[in-house]
Every structure is written in structure tokens, then in C-alpha cells.
Amino acid sequence: MGSNYKVTYGVDLVFCIDVTMSMAHILDTVxxxxxxxYEDFQNIMEKKHKTVSxxxxxxxxxxxxxxxxxxxMLVTDFFEFPRQAEDFRACLASIxxxxxxxxxxxxxxxxxxxxxxxxxxxxxxRRHVIVVWxxxxxxxxxxxxxxxNYPSNMAKxxxxxxxxxxxxxxxGIMDESAKRLIxxxxxxxxxxxxxxNWNNVIQYESEAGNGLSGCDYKQILSxxxxxx
Numbered sequence: 001m002g003s004n005y006k007v008t009y010g011v012d013l014v015f016c017i018d019v020t021m022s023m024a025h026i027l028d029t030v031x032x033x034x035x036x037x038y039e040d041f042q043n044i045m046e047k048k049h050k051t052v053s054x055x056x057x058x059x060x061x062x063x064x065x066x067x068x069x070x071x072x073m074l075v076t077d078f079f080e081f082p083r084q085a086e087d088f089r090a091c092l093a094s095i096x097x098x099x100x101x102x103x104x105x106x107x108x109x110x111x112x113x114x115x116x117x118x119x120x121x122x123x124x125x126r127r128h129v130i131v132v133w134x135x136x137x138x139x140x141x142x143x144x145x146x147x148x149n150y151p152s153n154m155a156k157x158x159x160x161x162x163x164x165x166x167x168x169x170x171x172g173i174m175d176e177s178a179k180r181l182i183x184x185x186x187x188x189x190x191x192x193x194x195x196x197n198w199n200n201v202i203q204y205e206s207e208a209g210n211g212l213s214g215c216d217y218k219q220i221l222s223x224x225x226x227x228x
Contacts, residue, residue: 008050009050009052009053009054010123011056012078012119013057013129014058014128014131015058016060017062018105018133018135018136019074019096020099021097021100023133026135026184038055041224042055048228052228054080056079056081056120058077058078058079058114059092059095061073061075062074062109062110063100064099064104064106064139064144066143066144069147072149073110075113078117078118103136104136104137106144107132107185108140108141108155108158109144111130111132112161112164115161115164115165115174126178127178129182129228130182131184131223132181132183134185136185137185137186137191138190138191140157141158158190162197167199182202187203
């Protein structure tokens with residue numbers, strides 16, 4: 001195989017972003033680099049001799065159902081790049097850090113939303129990548145299920161969410177060959193449990209309550225690029 005051969009991929013990314021007050025730093029970083037993301041990501045793929053023919057990004061911005069009620073979860077459709085790059089930037093610009101209540105957040109509910117995305121199934125080579133940013137651990141699934149807007153089709157508990165993710169011996173709702181999960185979060189419940197027990201997962205540990213100050217843009221790009 002010649003060195004000029006390039007593998008063509010269809011890539012879907014879901015960004016699950018903790019948007020509580022302590023995440024103001026990383027949220028600003030994501031906003032500032034939104035316009036650069038497509039070009040920088042394509043450059044990384046070029047160096048790997050991989051061509052991304054279809055790139056889509058979806059946002060799941062999460063807080064806490066129990067404390068934040070109607071502001072707990074913002075879920076978008078996929079943005080197609082580069083055609084909808086400006087729409088993506090405008091969406092991120094509209095999200096402000098707020099709320100959160102106690103330390104843990106509803107990161108597992110956000111992950112469930114991401115898993116149930118309408119993934120690209122047309123590309124011959126494809127990656128379905130979920131990226132989570134949070135500076136705290138998670139509540140148990142269903143912690144906020146007493147509020148009226150809690151989703152009725154949510155996984156009932158962590159075991160069911162694990163079945164949704166699936167494994168080689170028992171595939172779930174995710175495409176087993178395409179799925180990847182990248183976690184930028186502290187080694188706290190339930191992120192550590194996911195990293196230790198689910199397949200195709202990489203965790204970059206951050207300091208709890210510190211807004212992911214050590215997680216820079218190049219690290220994010222590299223982690224996503226290496227997952228494809």
C-alpha cells in the first residue's frame with residue numbers, strides 16, 4: 001500500500017459539555033476554537049493519511065435535572081461541516097455557564113442522549129465519537145426523575161446504560177466497530193467505572209472542581225484524531 005493512500009471516513013462527533021458555573025473556562029475555550037475546529041481537524045487527519053469526507057457535530061450541553069429543571073439539558077441536531085460551521089459557532093455562543101446545584105451533575109443522562117443520536121450509517125468507514133467534558137462526577141441515573149421534564153425514555157439505571165453501550169460479545173445500540181468514547185473528567189463516579197468496564201473508552205483525568213484548566217485545545221484535537 002503506497003504512502004499516498006488515504007482512508008476516507010464519515011465522522012460523527014457528539015460533544016457532551018458540562019455547562020455549570022465551574023465549567024466557564026473550558027466552555028470559553030470551546031467557543032473560541034469553534035471556527036477553527038473543522039480546518040484543524042482536517043489537518044490532523046491529512047497527516048494521518050485519512051480523509052474525512054463527512055463530518056458532523058452535535059452538542060449535548062448538560063447541567064442537573066433536579067436543580068436546573070428546564071435548563072438541565074440542551075440537545076441539538078447534528079451540524080454538517082463545513083456547511084453549518086457558522087450555525088455551530090452561533091449555537092455554542094448562546095450557551096452560558098450557570099446552575100448545577102451540588103457537585104455531581106447529570107452526565108450519565110447526557111451520555112444516554114449522545115448514544116441515541118441518529119448516527120451516520122451510510123459511510124463505508126465511519127466513526128461515532130462521543131466526547132465528554134466535565135469537572136465533576138455524576139449523579140446516579142434517575143436522580144432527577146421527579147421533575148416534570150425528565151425524559152421518559154431514559155435508561156433506568158447504570159446497568160441499562162451499559163447495555164446500551166454494549167460490548168464485542170453483546171452489542172448494544174451503538175455501532176460496535178464505530179463507537180469511541182473520550183472522557184475529560186476527574187476520576188470520580190461514574191466516569192472511572194465507565195473507563196474501567198466499557199470498551200473503546202479513553203479518559204483524560206482532570207482535577208475535580210477546577211474547570212478542566214489543564215485540558216487545552218491541542219490535547220482535545222489530538223484525542224479525537226487518535227480515536228479515528
